[in-house]
Amino acid sequence: MEFSLKTRKKEIEQLKNIDLDLLVIGGGITGAGIALQASSAKMKTGLIDMQDFGAGTSSRSTRLVHGGIRYLKTFDVQVVSDTVKERAVIHHIAPHMTQPDPMILPIYDEPDTTFTMFSVKVAMDLYDHLAGIEGDSPLTKYANYTIDKAETLKREPQLNPVNLEGAGVYLDYQNNDSRLVLENVKKAHELGCLAVSRLKAIKILHNEAKQVNGVRVKDLLDGTEFDIHAKVVINAAGPWSDEVRQTDQLTYKEARLRPTKGVHLVVDQSRLKVPQPTYFGSGTADGRMIFTIPREGKTYIGTTDTDFHGDYNHPVVEQSDVDYLLKIINRKYPTAHLTLADVEASWAGVRPLIGVEDAGNAAADAVTGASVSDSTSAPSAVSRGSSLTTADDGLITLAGGKLTDYRIMANGAMEKIAQKLHDDFGEAFVLPDSAKVKVAGGDFDSDNAEAELAKIAQAGEAVGISPADAQEIASLFGSEAAKIYDRAKQITPEPGLTLGQTAALDYSLAEEMTLTPVDYLLRRTYHVLFKNDTLDKVKVGVVNRMANYYGWDQQQLDYCTQELEQVIADSRLERLKNTN
Secondary structure, rough: OOOOOHHHHHHHHHHOOOEEEEEEEEEOOOHHHHHHHHHHOOEEEEEEEOOOOOOHHHHOOOEEEEEHHHHHOOHHHHHHHHHHHHHHHHHHHOOOOEEEEEEEHHHHOOOOOOOHHHHHHHHHHHHHHHHHOOOOOHHHHHEEEEEHHHHHHHHHOOOOOOOOOEEEEEEEEOHHHHHHHHHHHHHHHHOOOOEEOEEEEEEEEEEEOOOOOEEEEEEEOOEEEEEEEEEEEEEEHHHHHHHHOOOOOOOOOOOOOEEEEEEEEEEEEOOOOOOOOOOEEEOOOOOEEEEEEEOOOOOEEEEOOOOOOOEEEOOOOOOHHHHHHHHHHHHHHOOOOOOOOOOOOEEEEEEEEEEEOOOOOEEEEEOOOOOOOOOOOOOHHHHOOEEEEOOOOOEEEEOOOOHHHHHHHHHHHHHHHHHHHHHHHHOOOOOOHHHOOOOOOOOOOHHHHHHHHHHHHHHHHHOOHHHHHEEEEHHHHHHHHHHHHHOOOOOOOOOOOOOOHHHHHHHHHHHHHOOHHHHHHHHHHOOHHHHHHHHHHHHHHHHHHHHHHHHOOHHHHHHHHHHHHHHHHHOOOOHHHHHO
């Protein structure tokens, strides 16, 4: 289904002229999940984001559907209970985005260790129990177990053997965060949602009774402003949710979030090779856990957790972030000797954690697994729970949470929204079972996802796409890959791109609201992050084809090229490398 610059123009006209049942502010994973559920319930729904969909926190995660076993140590059992069950649900509704990938957790006898061999087994057993990995569950094959020191080092020879006692192995899931957002948005759009990126909320609107009835927005592509009217408005803007609340001049009192920054670094597997996702205590007495995760011939490392007060639109990796991570990694993998020069790519994201209670008149409708911290708490001690509140004027705000919780958070919000539409407007909607609403690209048997994706890849090879490209297309686009293969039959490859790459780009321009090279190379695909070896060649073909597709003049071409080069330079940490 077309979802492009052309549909954007049409949908803006509709947003100007109709009254919505629901307007969602924020096109990250939370807002995208709400939009999909609302559209499934046949609500007249609008979704806006001031950036590309998923360009904020939701494309800057550790890229796991992660249960957070460490939260058991801080007694956030509810957070863990929600998330570990949810992993299997997300695998069902987005089987091309989410795949089981067992995690190894090395255990060291060292001060301030997060787990011992005894406590990790207790934690893993509780983890599995909460996830339903027991009895005749199909997930029982992923039941946790422990291994001794010798087996641990056999699996990961680069691990430091000093004080190593063994490891625990338990189920977790890999994920493609930015595409999970997009596939929710695409499905919502298919069901009737008016979804528009680069549209910024600048003022909450009210009726004569001083109740919220819409939002004034600014189109960041042409600078125009207009009003969107809706019976219900929900603020799901992640780190920007306080900023959105500030535009509601009738009720805003003070900020509620305590944003923290998380950083990840990417190195080639020739420098650090791990066979499966690995998770261990930082060994620095700061309560952090660190990941090393293999992906596409690379290994990425993360994450930091520090209070953040900078530009939410452009969080950057600082030298202190690199020093922190590499010091830990080189201690855990002493033969690696990683330095800044080894970092091929990186990303930094801002987590919208719930920091302080709202001192205003907002009523808390639901708080999921949240324990509100004070400003003296360590960042790693702040709960990853979510908060759903309604202000006196009716503005609903959903904040906090983890990517893994997004559907559960959306469920709670939808119950509140449906109740408000019923009580205040006499409208009745039947909410769908969101655990059965598949995202775009997920229309195949999730119980046999690996075999199904192999079939999808084989169909690509049958039309002349290389095996490597076909496999990547299958994993990125799932059942939507058939549309890409149809395009491949009719086109000539763009210079610098393969047939598969060209067809995938053409599809993304027409059906994924891909407006810039950064949209495509950073979020629709992971070229910027995990394909440093071929990025400089591929980027030329992508820019040229997009320029022809959109008919860019020289000024627009220069702007998009410069934006891409800056994003690549930031990812490669050229600023830090040039000062060392």
